[in-house]
Amino acid sequence: MKQAHRLTPSGITLIATTVVFIVVLTVVVPAFSATFPGIVVPASTPTPYPGDVIPLQSIAGLTSLNATVQLQVNGLINGQRAQGDLTALLATNDQDASRVTVSGSLLGQLAAQVGGSLVGLFTPSKVDIYKVPEGTYIVVNGLFPVCVKPSELNATAAVDEMSPASLLTMLTSSDVARGKLIGQETLNGKTVKHYVLNGDAFLAAAQASTDPKLRAFGESLWAAEDADLYVDPKTGLPAAFRGNYSGAYEPLKFEGDFAVQIDLTGVNTNPPVSLPSSCDNPISR
DSSP: OHHHHTSOHHHHHHHHHHHHHHHHHHHHHHHTOOBOTTOOOOTTSOOSSOSEEOOOOOSTTOSOEEEEEEEEEEEEETTEEEEEEEEEEEEEOTTSOEEEEEESTHHHHHHHHHHTTHHHHOOOSEEEEEEETTEEEEEEESSSOEEEEOOOTTTTHHHHHTOHHHHHHHHTOTTTOEEEEEEEEEETTEEEEEEEEBHHHHHHHHHTOSOHHHHHHHHHEEEEOOEEEEEOTTTOOEEEEEEEEEEEEGGGTEEEEEEEEEEEEEESOOOOOOOOGGGSSOEEO
C-alpha cells in the first residue's frame, strides 16, 4: 500500500478520464455520419444534404444498455507518435449506475503522454470508471488496482457528455442521420438493415449543424470515408457502426487517422454494476 500512496491521484484521474474520453470521442464521430450522394432530390422538395433520413428509434426510453467500442488509431497524441488500439466496454442499468472499461495496446502510451513519470511506477492494463449513486470512482488496474474517488463534481464531466445515451441520441438527429439503404443482412447473428453513409455529406452537415458539439466534431475532421450503419428492423435502434476518419481534436491534442467499430450488444438487459473491493478505501482528492 505504501507504493499505492506514492501515486498522484490527480494524475491517475487524468489518465483514466483522458483515455475514456478519447475513446468515446472517436466512437461518436462515426455515429454522426450522414448522407449518400447518389439520390436525386426534386427541386420542389429541396434538402440541404442529399440522401434519405434513416428511420432510427430514440433511445430515450431505454432503461439500460451494453455497448462495445473498438478503436484503431494512427497519429499523434499531444504531439507524439501514437499507433495502436483501444477497446471500451460500456454498461448502464436502471439503478443509476454505469461502468466504462478501457483496455488495449494504446492505453499505456496514452498514460505516458498524460502521466509522465507515473508510468515508471505503474503501467495500467485497464481502466474502469464507475458512476454509482454514491459517487464517481476511477480504478486503474496494473500490478495492483488503485481506486480513486475524485471530490470535484465535474471530474468526469467530459465522459458524462460523451455517454452512450448522449451519443446515440445525437445519432438520431436529422442533421446527419441520412444515407442509402443497401438491404437486409445478418450481423452478429441478428438480422439488421444496412445503410451506407456518405463521408463528404457528413462533414458538410456536421459543420453546418446548429448543435455546437456536433459542429465542433465536424470542424475537427479533415476527411471522413463512407461508413456503415446497421439498424435493428424490429426496434429501429442502431445495432452497429463501422467507419474510418481522419482529423484533429484540440482539447486532447490528438490528430491522425482512426477506425471505429461500435456494437450495441444489449438493450434493457439491466447489467449489474458493482464497485470492486479496491474501492472500499479509495484514495480521495
